Amino acid sequence: MDFLASLKIQANNAGVSTGKAWINTTGTPIQSHSPVDGKLIGTVQPADRAGYEAVITKAEEAFLAWRQWPAPKRGEVVRQIGEALRQYKEPLGKLVSYEMGKSLQEGYGEVQEMIDICDFAVGLSRQLHGFTMHSERPAHRMYEQWHPLGIVGIISAFNFPVAVWSWNTMLGWVCGNVCVWKPSEKTPLCAVACQHIIAEVFAKNNVPEGVSGLIIGNRDAGEWMAADGRIPLVSATGSTRMGKAVGAAVGARLGKALLELGGNNAIIISKDADLDIALRGAIFGAVGTAGQRCTTTRRLIIHESVYDTVKNKLVSAYKQLSIGDPLDEKNHVGPLIDTDAVRLYSQSIEACKKEGGTFIVEGGVLEGKGYESGCYVKPCIAEAQPGYAIVQHETFAPILYLLKYKTLEEAIAIQNGVPQGLSSSIMTLNLREAEQFLSYAGSDCGIANVNIGTSGAEIGGAFGGEKETGGGRESGSDAWKAYMRRQTNTINYSTQLPLAQGIKFDL
C-alpha cells in the first residue's frame, strides 16, 4: 500500500497536532480497520485532556497573529493547499476509499471537492464584504463589516472523512479563524494524512503554529469542544442524536453551533417524469456510497399510474448491481463502515417487516470470498407506508422504501412528513408541478431539486437542511457568514452630536 507511505501514514500515529508539532498522549490507541477487507491499516494515539489543552492554547495564540494577515494573503495559503491536494489526489483518494469504504471514484471525487472548496475560498478571500447604509443623521457614515470569530471547532462524521472538514476549514481560514478538527474515530487516518499535507504548506508560508489543530478522539473529545467557552463556533456534522447533544452543550454557554445532521431524503416520481432520468437518479441516490450519504435517497414517492413500471424496472436494475471491493471500479456498491452499521441495517429490515413492509428486493449480509470484513450488505427495496416508524427514521444503509401517491399535494405532504429536512427532489417534465414543489407550499428541505436526484451537491451552493437536520449551512453562497461576526459601525464626521430618532439631550 504505497499510498499510505506517500501520505506519511505509519503503523502507529500520533493523533494530536498543533499543525507543526505532534503531541504524545496517553490512552488506548484507536485502531483503524478497513471495511474493505477487515485489515488493520494503522493505529492512532487519541487526545487526552493535556493534549487537547495544548492544541487549544496554541490555537488561541495563533489566532492573535493569523487575524492580522490580510484575507487575500490567507487566501494565497489556501490556494497552495489546493495545489498540494491536486498533487496528493490519488493517494488521498485511495485512503478515503480504503478507510471509509466508498468507491475509488467517490474517493477521488471527495478530494476533488476539497480542491474545489479551496478555489472557492481563494476567491472569497477578496469578497468578505458587508453593506453600507445611509444614516438618518447628517454627516454620518454607517456600514457593517465582518470579523473573524477565533477558534472554529469542527466535529466531522465518517462518511465524508475529508471533504466536510475542508468545507469548514478553508472558509474558516480565509475568514481569519483558526480551526481545530475532531474527525470521526472511524476514519482517523484520513485526518492524519490531511494534517501532514497542511503542515507542509504551512511550513513553507510561515503560518503560525496552531492555525490547524487536530484532536483525534472518541466522542469525549467532541464533548470537550462543545463545552469549551474558548471555542465560539462549533461546526458539527453527524447524527441527529449527536447534534442534539452538541447543540444543547454549545447553547448552554451561548456559543454558536453550525449543525449538519441526518437526512431522510425522498424523490417524488411524477406521472410526467422522464422515467430513465428518474430511475438513474433514484438508483444512484439509493445505493451510492452503500446508502451512507447524508443525502442518500431513502424514500421514493411514486405516482400510482407509474408505480408498477418504476417498481419492476427497479427490481431488474438492482439485479445488475455488483457488490464488492470499492477499489475495483467494476463494483457499484462497497461495504458499510463497520459491523455495527451492518447490525443496524439488519434490525431496520426486521422492523420494516414487522410494521407490514414487503421486500420486493431482499436484503442480507454477504459472506464468503471477498466479503471477509463482514461489512458487505445487499441493497434492498421495500414497499412501505409513510407513517411507519422505520420510514420516519434514517438508517444509514442501502434500504429504499417505495411509497405510492395520487395527488401532488399528497406527495409533498409525504415528502415533508418526516422529522428530517435535508435533500429532496421531484422528477417531472410538468412545469406547474416543478414550480409547486419549489414554492413556499412545496418541499421544506434545505435542498430541493428538479430532475436531479437527492445526492451529489456542488460546493457553489449553500449546503444543509432544516428541522432535525440542524439548520446549518456550509460551503458555497454566503455560508461564510457563519464563520464571522458582524459589526455595525457608525462614524460621525460632523461638528455636532445628533442623536438617532430625533432625541434631544441638552445639558
Ligand code: NAD
Ligand atoms: P455520529 O453522530 O456517530 O458521529 C459524528 C461525529 O460526532 C464523530 O466525530 C463523533 O465522535 C462525534 N460525536 C458523537 N457524539 C458526540 C457528542 N455527544 N458530543 C460531541 N461529539 C460527538 O455520526 P456518524 O455515524 O459518523 O455519521 C453519520 C451521520 O452523519 C448520519 O446521520 C448522516 O446523515 C450525518 N451526516 C450529515 C451530513 C450533513 O451535511 N447534513 C453530512 C455527513 C453526515
